[in-house]
Amino acid sequence: MPDRGDVRQVRASNPGDSQVRVYAVQPREGAAPDEIVTGFLEAMTSDDAGFATARKYLTKEAALTWKPEERITVLATAPDREQSDQPEDRDARELTYPIVGRQIATVDARHAYQPISPADFSRSIHLVPVDDEDGKGKEWRIDRLPQGLVLSESDFQRNYRSINKYYFASGEDWVVADPVYIRNRQDPVTRMDPVAQTVKALLEGPTNWLKQVVDSRFPTGTALKEGVTTLATDDQSTLKVPLNDKAAHVGREQCRRMAAQLLFTLADLQSVRIEQVELQRSNGSQLCVGSKAQAEEFAPVRESGRAENAFFVDGHGTLMMLPTGGKEVGSPSATLGPFGKGLAPLQSVAVSRDESRAAGVSHDGRQLRVSSIISDHEPRPAKVVSSAVRPQDRLSAPSWDGRGDLWVADRNPLKPRLLMVPDGEGTAVQVRTPWLESGTRVEALRVSADGVRVALLLNEHGRTTLQIGRVERQSGPGGRTVVSVVDPQHAAPRLESVSAVSWAGPSRLVVVGTEAGGVEQVRYIQTDGSTSATSVLPGLNEVKEVAAPHDDRSPVVANSQSDGIVRLATGASWQPMIKAGASPVYPG
Template identity: 75%
Template sequence: MPDSGDVRNVKASNPGDSQVRVYAVQPRENAEPDEIVDGFLEAMTSDDPGFATARKYLTKQAARAWKPEQSITVLTTAPDREQADRLADPESQGRSYPIRGRQIATVDARHAYQPMSPAEYRDFIHVVQQPSADGKGMEWRIDHLPPGLVLSQADFQRNYRSVNKYYFASGEDWVVADPVYIRQRQDPVTRMDPVTQTVKALLEGPTNWLKPAVDSRFPSGTELKEGVTTLATDDQSTLKVPLNAKADRVGGEVCRRMAAQLLFTLGDLTSVRVEKVELQRADGTSLCAVAKAQAEEFAPVHDGGRGENPFFVDEHGTLKTLPVGGTEDTEAQVTPGPFGKGATELRSVAIDRAESRAAGVGKDGRELRVASILSDHELKPALLTSTAARPEDRLSAPSWDGRGDLWVADRNPAKPRLWVIPDGEGEPLEVRAPWLSDGARVESLRVSADGVRIALLLKDQDGRTTLKIGRVERDDRGTQQTVSVVDLQPVVPGMETVTAVSWAGPSRLVVVGKEAGGVQQVRYVQTDGATSATSVLPGLNGVTAVAAPNDDRSPVVADSGNDGIVRLVPGANWQRLVKVEGSAPVYPG
């Protein structure tokens, strides 16, 4: 123990245990202004119904105006409350306490998480004196405070959890995941349990970013029946959901899709098992009842329970199938079709979702071809050709979406373009991508199974590679379809550089990258940029490519340089998969 020196106040690191609960404490009588500010900041982190205790630290006017559900500001650590400057703010006029921190994200009123590069956060809390409740004295209370809630990352992760809402892709009959955050326990404002919060969030509609590309089958204005704060399954695992009169007249097919949206959404809540959803009219009669198995037809990926197979390109540029169920250093399997026979030497490949066709870019990056991987056929002419002088400036690795459309980027500096090939065999259609004119270079791309989102590794003019998610918008009006990729959003702004990315389910990515001054990491990231302490995978050096399945039945596969093609089985460490040299491992997509 030190025996000299001054005393300094330090902030402890809180791991954010989700089992810990904070109970708000009301202000004590004759509390000093410092205590009022600190007590309020602590009360914001609690589950106190209506934030009633936190409001006791506020003046009556401030308590009425404060809307904690309006937004959440997420900081790296708890907000740093500085001392008030008494000379700058005389006691008769109150005191101002500067609030500082490093902001890493915001959550809006629709529960959407938006990450950001760590930036300085500044605001202030102002306290004034007002008559006490008994009228015999004066007490300090807050009359100005930051909007919404201001929480540390640990408190945010303790109080909130991520769930996927599901909506239908515009003009299509399959669903798209829309991640949002709800309270882990009862919501202090609505008094709703997590299941009811989730249903309410679904009925409110998609987040602002996804809204232009999806539709809800619930009629506009549909809400839970007034007064419903708890939803629970019966002994048959059926969840009955009472709606207001806006949904009373929907037909059977529309109702079936409404129930499917609910079943997919509630499937992400591990705390409840829902096998069937029954939607009810305002008078309590049944609209429709749909079982979980019936909703599966609206999934963007159908594998029939067989699981997915990974593929890679061996040292001779030949397409091979990876034996994920085998032991370490097993033999790679020959893939049927021209690419498996070495008809052309490949640099990169993509397998369609049905595992019937492969798209391959030649060794020099100049030509894109599509061939069957079920039977031997003559290799067809190239669908697309790049005229760039350097191989590295030619075609990127391709990617298939769930519609059967094929995507690829031509990185020619003279005219960079993004292409989509309808059905993987039609006339290439140039995608509208206005951000390409800003000097961004597409290092790689991966399209989601639903075809509504695209993950892009973009290199800027400073040589920094970042990961962004773009929204895919399609316009079928007119003589020819128009496809655009717009509204790019950063996913891991805290990473200095990103090396590789792969979709790992409906709203999750596997990302390889490193933070400033850090080592390379392989981690899971939500498409909204949210991460958790458990999302980091075991360490692996020199990763240049990564591939993940749509579900957890198959392992994550990576190209790790010196170790070659490796796999990660849940609960184990990385292990080498095949004896031969190879690169570009991929799952269908």
Template identity: 70%
Template sequence: MGADSRAEQAGRGRATRGAVLVACGGLLMTACATMPDSGDVQAVKGANPGDSQVRVYAVAPRDNAEPDEIVDGFLEAMTSDDPGFATARKYLTNEAARSWKPEQSITVLTTAPDREQADRNADPENQGRAYPLSGRKIATVDARHAYQPVSPAEYEQSIHVVQQPTANGKGKEWRIDSLPPGLVLGEADFLRNYRSVNKYYFASGEDWVVADPVYIRQRQDPVTRMDPVTQTVKALLEGPTNWLKPAVDSSFLSGTELKEGVTTLTPDDQSTLRVPLNAKADRAGGDACRRMAAQLLFTLGDLTSVRVEQVELLGSGGQSLCRLGKGQAAEFAAVRNADREESPYFVDGHGKLMMLMLGAKEAAAPAEVPGPLGKPGLQLGSVAVDRGETRAAGVGSSGRELFVSSITTEQETPAAILRSKAAKPEDRLSAPSWDGRGDLWVADRDPAAPHLWMVPDGTGEPVEVRTPWLDDDARIESLRVSADGVRIALVVTRGDRTTLQIGRVQRQTTGDEPVVSVLDLQPATPRMESVTAVSWAGPSRLVVVGREAGGVQQIRYLQTDGSTSTTSVLPGLDGVTSVAAPHNDKSSVVADSGNDGIVRLAPGTNWQPVVKTGASPVYPG
């Protein structure tokens, strides 16, 4: 049965089902899960969200099934791995079975859709019955596999059943002739059947890759019959999601697909994956082929179930087009030496930039940083260190001025490169952020003249970023730019709500002047009532501090597309005002916890105090 557990819903017009260990033999069961053959018998309350070990098998409708059973059976069958959804289609009329396209979209609800009792008088002419479906819609997934969260909203649809002649023509049977488009799944069933992977494309005109998260089936795809590796490769070849497409390029020529009939891709005993492509790929030259192979290696690196150390692209005749190993692909990473252990920085109680020395078991005393930002005098309030850890940017404690200086050599106190005219400190400059290109970003929160600024190379003339969405009702509280420079995480206040938005960065050059825009803001935390802080934690993952309606403050991981799971919540911590996460999982998450000062969360441990007096902890970026 579905992991959202439609096992006991008699009160909502559904047939009551018994314990799962005996249910698979019952006539009323429409799907069942594989379970252990020992242990206590318990009533089914639903699998843990995202429990991919639970398998659901669809069961065809029984003879002379009542219309209630037909609707319930179909809803259950949608949650299965049934090839081609063939069993689910048996609940539909012939015409509905032909026209239903489950691969076109997924509607994700908080729980399995509630099926109400039908109004038997609603369709007297055709003697059909309409069954209302309801729930709370939280997301959709489109045909490109892109997840799009929405603020929880009422979902109201219906399934209509009619009687049609049986196959032998001697009677009639109930079947569904009208239904919602695509799949409709509760969140637990969705996470059990689908998993997030990152596809990778090149930042437009650049030599580094950008993550593009999508969802694929955990196991064989019912429609394409492809295993997860092949699904992932197919999704990459289909091109970037619609949101990211304007800012990235694919090295695969338009029309490049897997060779016809390929449904399984398996690495050999040398961890080399050979990918057979159609004739469109035959024209790929050496450099283009290397970039294609790099996109594949980065993409397949997200699949923990398979180890791929090298890819070989094959042309339509089976000829080798090129080979590329992980070490060679590393030159295309947005963050070089991504496996190294990173060190965080912070502002101490005297307003100086300092480096935290976090050992495996305990932290050493913070280290002084060379340069004027590490000396008394400027009185910093927030800081950012560039990806190469050679320069830092700091905003004074008054929020009025932005400074940039070296943190490897001593130099004179620099002049401010940007100033805010706002009257109140809280309305002045936000904490700064560096992207992987070496450009510096900061927001001026002046209510009279709000701006988002980009400083080319951290030293050039500040460029005002075009933000058509930044109107009188919007205020940027804080920002963090991705290492690839293509996406920006923005904490934005509108009215009484502070939310996390992900914007797409687009760059052009008009004459000699750069034109930079942040467009198409997408909500990343629609279920959170307020967001306090955010940090990048990898190519497409964020750490967010926020609070859901009626809840307490929590710290959790989520994808840039807004998807998450119940396993992503970090241990509780009170009063967090800022957070910083490393690019990889080898270093600690650090946070400013108010009364507890700077604390850290090492992998596999709980929060530990590091520095009693300090603020604005940051990793490079």
């Protein structure tokens, strides 16, 4: 124990162990106004049922109108309570305490996380004296306050966890991840355990940003049977989910897809093992049973039983396959086809999800070609040609989505375009991009496996940021499909600049970027922009490109200017693989 040194005041909501629980303490008799404000801010961070203790700091009217579930305001650190500029006089009729901080995100009523560039947050808490219980004295209570919860980032991460809800891509038969946040333990408002919270969030429907491109197979209005707050598996790892009458008459095929949505969604709850779900009517009769194996039919990337292969372009522009799975670094091997023979030297490459084809941008950045990598044939005509004068203004690295469509950006400043080649074989079509204005440049793009989201590195006014765009497909004139990328959202607003990005699963990205005044880092970021304290990967210098597998069975691969192509297996450090090479990629 220290026996000397200064005494310093600290707040209870400093960063700490995620397993720490905060228990709310009710206001003491005769508490001063500043104690009331401090006690209420602390009580908001607890798991108290119904936030009952926090409401004791409020007047009766404020306790009835305060809705903590309406929104969450996330601050970088615990909110600072500034001193009231009014004297704390027991005869005073009111007091106002400013509450300030740096806001980094909000969470709406549908549990969707929305990051923002750190901005000043300023609200106020207003107090008035009210009669105490015996009517003989006065107690200070809060009568006006910000709606919802105001939490520090550490308190938010302690109390909430990220999960993926799953819905079907519009017009398709595969699922799309929709990340949201639920309580780690019992929800104070609904009294639901994490499993019931997760099912409830799924049944409420997709988040506002994603709902234009996905559909739920649950009938509108479907909810858990009234009164259900706990869901637990039986000894066969089967979860029985009783629904209300809105789902009572669904057919077998629709029910199978409902079960698949549940199984994909519940897979993120590692604290519970669920092998199958049984959907039930409100009277307890069975609607259908679905297993994890059956749900895989609707995955955007089908389980192949083996780890994904990595590919790269060697110093001669040849497409090589890179063995990454073993403990020892293996020797790369050239693929079949013209790309593997060096007949069409490459600058960058993308490999289709089934690893049968590759799309390569020529060494001068001017042409995009597609070729088989499992059979030999002559080079085919270019699918896209850029007319930009400078090589750096020509084609970006390409990307395949799970539909088999091929994407590339033409960075010609005179005619910037985002292009898609249907099935990698058709005629390239220009994607509608209302946000791609003069002065905005697409440095790189990566399309998700489900084909409804695209990660974009956009350079505006010399700063490159990471944004996630929504891919919308609509019928146009003559029956042709019109493709648009709309409503791009900042996914890493706290990074001053982003230099590389890769998908690393259904809703996760691995990103290379720099915070303001900081050093370059490689880290995981959710597509909703949220991060965790454990998301930063070991340091690596001068990273130019990065690639991650769809699952965790293969290592992250990167191209470092100083170390060449390196890999990072789980629990290890970066390991050199190839000294001279570029464009390391996994399928997609």
